[in-house]
Amino acid sequence: DVKVTQSSRYLVKRTGEKVFLECVQDMDHENMFWYRQDPGLGLRLIYFSYDVKMKEKGDIPEGYSVSREKKERFSLILESASTNQTSMYLCASSSKSRPGSQFFGPGTRLTVL
Amino acid sequence: EDQVTQSPEALRLQEGESSSLNCSYTVSGLRGLFWYRQDPGKGPEFLFTLYSAGEEKEKERLKATLTKKESFLHITAPKPEDSATYLCAVQARSGAGSYQLTFGKGTKLSVIP
Numbered sequence: 221d222v223k224v225t226q227s228s229r230y231l232v233k234r235t236g237e238k239v240f241l242e243c244v245q246d247m248d249h250e251n252m253f254w255y256r257q258d259p260g261l262g263l264r265l266i267y268f269s270y271d272v273k274m275k276e277k278g279d280i281p282e283g284y285s286v287s288r289e290k291k292e293r294f295s296l297i298l299e300s301a302s303t304n305q306t307s308m309y310l311c312a313s314s315s316k317s318r319p320g321s322q323f324f325g326p327g328t329r330l331t332v333l
Numbered sequence: 334e335d336q337v338t339q340s341p342e343a344l345r346l347q348e349g350e351s352s353s354l355n356c357s358y359t360v361s362g363l364r365g366l367f368w369y370r371q372d373p374g375k376g377p378e379f380l381f382t383l384y385s386a387g388e389e390k391e392k393e394r395l396k397a398t399l400t401k402k403e404s405f406l407h408i409t410a411p412k413p414e415d416s417a418t419y420l421c422a423v424q425a426r427s428g429a430g431s432y433q434l435t436f437g438k439g440t441k442l443s444v445i446p
Contacts, residue, residue: 224376251432262438263377263420270432278433310376319432320365320424324376 223247224325226311232331239298241328243311249323250316252294254278254286256307257327263310269294270316301332335360339421339437346411346444354406354419354440362426366404367434368397369420377420411444418442 227242243252253268255278265278267286275286283305287295294313298305308329312322338357346352358366365384369377381390383399390397394415396407406419418441422434 253433260438263422263436265433268432276432312376318382320367320422320434321379321382322367322377322434323379327374327376 224311224313224323226309226325226328228328229326230329230331232333233298233301234333235302237298237301237332239301239330239332241296241298241309241311241330243294243296243313243325244292245294245311245313245323246292247313247315247323248291249313250291251314251319251322252288253312253314253322254284254294254296255310255312256280257310258307266296270319301330303332306330306332335423335425335435337421337423337435337437339419339440341440342438343441344443346408346442348412348444348446349410351407351409351411353408354442356404356406356421356437357402358404358421358423359402360423360425360435364424364426366399367422367424368395368404368406369422371418371420371439380419408442411442413444413446416442416444 224245254266255263269288285297310327311325314322340355368380371377381397386401418439420439422436
């Protein structure tokens with residue numbers, strides 16, 4: 221059974237902390253994505269990567285960075301967490317041949333106090 | 334800028350009462366239109382991809398159709414287990430947007446026994 225896993229289901233951090241969210245996929249997919257999902261705003265793309273060490277900004281990259289050192293792993297970093305980054309974070313992956321058919325992880329609900 | 338509008342925002346149906354969900358889109362060259370299902374507290378689950386006007390896809394009680402400006406998700410004789418939020422997304426044909434999806438805000442479907 222194909223899987224995208226995320227390091228935590230729930231996370232509580234304090235303002236100013238550095239936060240790491242990790243995502244691992246076992247489908248040998250080239251593409252990986254980080255989204256955040258907020259009520260009334262829907263799913264918004266933060267960053268994506270189409271190859272190891274490659275990254276592209278999505279629609280809302282401010283306040284975030286990413287790292288992809290291995291094909292199966294894509295990390296989202298909040299350098300200095302702020303309360304407006306409280307959200308559900310979803311990781312997804314897809315193949316090079318079908319980039320739009322994305323497989324999502326279960327999500328990490330991050331609360332920044 | 335690519336845009337996706339879904340209607341209605343919420344829909345309550347009696348079990349067995351068929352209906353349709355709408356997804357209107359504007360995109361600079363459509364590469365694909367995607368439907369996802371999302372259960373509460375979980376990541377979206379891929380349902381269908383549609384590539385060209387006139388195309389139809391079916392899965393159990395769901396059928397997705399595509400025109401040049403919109404897509405419909407028809408639900409025939411729904412059951413309570415069909416209750417979920419249904420998301421529509423578009424993928425542009427070229428450029429950086431060819432990797433990423435633009436999502437609508439979703440339609441929350443509730444099927445009452």
